[in-house]
Amino acid sequence: MIKKKSSFLTFIFSMLPGGGQMYMGFMKEGLSLLSACALIIFLGSWLNISPIMFVLPVIWFYSFFDAMNKMSLTQEQLEKLEDKYLFQIDKLPSINPNLFSKYKLYIALLLIFVGLSILWNNMLNVISAFLPGYMVNVLYRISDRVPQLIVSLFIIYVGIKLISGKKEELKSEKDFQPQDDTVHDVVIQEIEIKDNAEEI
Structure with missing residues (x-):
């Protein structure tokens, strides 16, 4: 309350x-x-x-x-x-029940990424005992940077899709807009027809 x-x-x-x-x-x-x-x-x-x-x-x-x-x-x-x-x-x-089926591929990729990340981190802890120190250090650095790389690529992909979608939207709006000259010509023709009808 x-x-x-x-x-x-x-x-x-x-x-x-x-x-x-x-x-x-x-x-x-x-x-x-x-x-x-x-x-x-x-x-x-x-x-x-x-x-x-x-x-x-x-x-x-x-x-x-x-x-x-x-x-x-x-x-x-x-x-x-x-x-x-x-x-x-x-x-x-x-929410539309078809939403998840529409984005099923993206959800599957996200789940695979999360699962592989968890599996990799657990396996790295196990195999690090059998590898030289420099190699373990390299593997830990890679595992730290891979998620950032994937997220940055995803952000770039979304940005490109948004830009291309906006271009298509602007192009479609431009195609549907009547040209000013065409409208002007039609108005002049209507006025001329009306004047001719009045003269008759």
């Missing part, structure tokens, strides 16, 4: 992204913020992509000041606010 609570405890819980919202009863919003932080930390550590961590301060500041703003509202104003997921998770049941 959403209701006005202790300002001090709200402040304390707001130090954790989503904690202040959950304390006041905004469970869906708090869960969204907390999940976003956990996902970014997981991806940053697992894929060894430290620049993604720069998103964390943005989420933290949003979460903190959102909780502080909600804390300053009256009970009536709080009750008018809707508790909803920030990423439209509540719309998941209405």
Whole structure:
């Protein structure tokens, strides 16, 4: 239940992204913020992509000041606010059932990548005892960089698809737009026909 609570405890819980919202009863919003932080930390550590961590301060500041703003509202104003997921998770049941079949290949590739990554890391720990130190060091460096390489290639691929899709969209819009000269000629012909009809 959403209701006005202790300002001090709200402040304390707001130090954790989503904690202040959950304390006041905004469970869906708090869960969204907390999940976003956990996902970014997981991806940053697992894929060894430290620049993604720069998103964390943005989420933290949003979460903190959102909780502080909600804390300053009256009970009536709080009750008018809707508790909803920030990423439209509540719309998941209405997703087209064919969505997963459409992206089945991408989901399969992602699962294969995750499975191979886990298998490789476990096997590397086992075989490192039988290999020379320099070779183990090289293998660990490769295993650290491969996820970054795959993610960077995926980002480049998505960027190229977005650019090509935008070009096709602009081209199709241009093909459907009538030419100004053609419209102008048609209007002049209609005026001439009307003038001729009036003269007759």
